[in-house]
Amino acid sequence: MEKIVFLDRGGISVPLRTPSFTHEWQEYPDTRPDEVVARLADATIAITDQVAITAEHLAQLPKLRFIAVAATGVNHIDLDACRYQGVTVANARNWSVSVPEHVFSLILALRRNLIAYHEVIQGGAWQRSEGYLVQVEPMPRSLAGATLGIIGAGALGSAVAALGKAFGMEVLLAERKEATELRPERTAFEEVLAQSDVLVLLCPLTEESQGMIGAAELKLMPHHAILVNCGRGGLLDEAALAQALKDGVIAGAGLDVLTQEPPRDGSPLLDLKQPNLIVTPHVAWISDRSLATLAEQVIGNVEGFVLGHPRNLVV
The missing domain is CATH 3.40.50.720 (NAD(P)-binding Rossmann-like Domain)
Structure with missing residues (x-):
């Protein structure tokens, strides 16, 4: 069974539909850097908006297989470390009107x-x-x-x-x-x-x-x-x-x-x-329609990876 952990659910203030496969879901409003490893310890899938996932984190997360970034930018993810460790990364694209x-x-x-x-x-x-x-x-x-x-x-x-x-x-x-x-x-x-x-x-x-x-x-x-x-x-x-x-x-x-x-x-x-x-305080991306599109893309990216038709891949 997949275990999905959303590290900073608080940034996505719209409903998220349930992924269409058997899974365990855990979410947190936000996550400090020193909490990342403990919260992802048993996770196979991580969802993160702005919480960084570094090479140091990844080295301690052997079960992690997929990172769904709930944003377009991925500069807070160590992509080289993901490649080395075989962790797939997908982001959201063309979602913010x-x-x-x-x-x-x-x-x-x-x-x-x-x-x-x-x-x-x-x-x-x-x-x-x-x-x-x-x-x-x-x-x-x-x-x-x-x-x-x-x-x-x-x-x-x-x-x-x-x-x-x-x-x-x-x-x-x-x-x-x-x-x-x-x-x-x-x-x-x-x-x-x-x-x-x-x-x-x-x-x-x-x-x-x-x-x-x-x-x-x-x-x-x-x-x-x-x-x-x-x-x-x-x-x-x-x-x-x-x-x-x-x-x-x-x-x-x-x-x-x-x-x-x-x-x-x-x-x-x-x-x-x-x-x-x-x-303005990094709010250009926020609107009801934009967030709804983002939420659907995040879940769609997770489903695509698990069900064998990955999309929006970065790594």
Whole structure:
């Protein structure tokens, strides 16, 4: 009989259907690193959203055969150790309809200067105004006719591109940073930075993409440009971005991810209190429809592995 252990069920706040095979199920709201081995000791299948499973853990888990990641990113799983130990890994894909929506929520809030206008209302300036409106700087910018640069042209990047085109934006898909040749329909990395009025990061965090946006890259962007990161926090240098926002190197930024999550040690970005920066706590992926799709994929991945037709395999 398969024993399935969900290490951090608390992050998936929708019902999960019962897998269609004989099994034992155990779930925990969350799991600390020092609890992983004990909780997976008898497990043949582990489900994890954000709890890391390391080589040290795997060496002590001889019964474990399959890891179902309840997310797309797998950087918290030691894939090399899984290959060595013969543990299969699958992830969820193309499930979050809400990430592109969140990207454009941030874009619109920044381009339309909504935070500053909200503060105008909260401070009573409109109520005291002699005219019918109160305008604050910078002037809101339209999306129509603007250039949208996307780094990470997977399923989410393609969905964001489609929304951008619906707004009348020109869309540029960035080539890999160090690439020497351009793939079809891709634009050189530095050219995308230089031309984008809105730059969106949606790529996974890898050795290649770690810290891909730093002070030098930010200086290549137009001063009126905004940057949105709904990929991974480690894609950019947070201190460099904070300084760029202070100095007016770029006009604004919207982030749903930080390098450390939760940011217990703080972040240079969390210290900024200004309307051209919006930070949300890694919630772009959350919506009723997205979570329902994710839940079905996780169980489907587990069933596929057990019943002999694995899918969404990473390892």
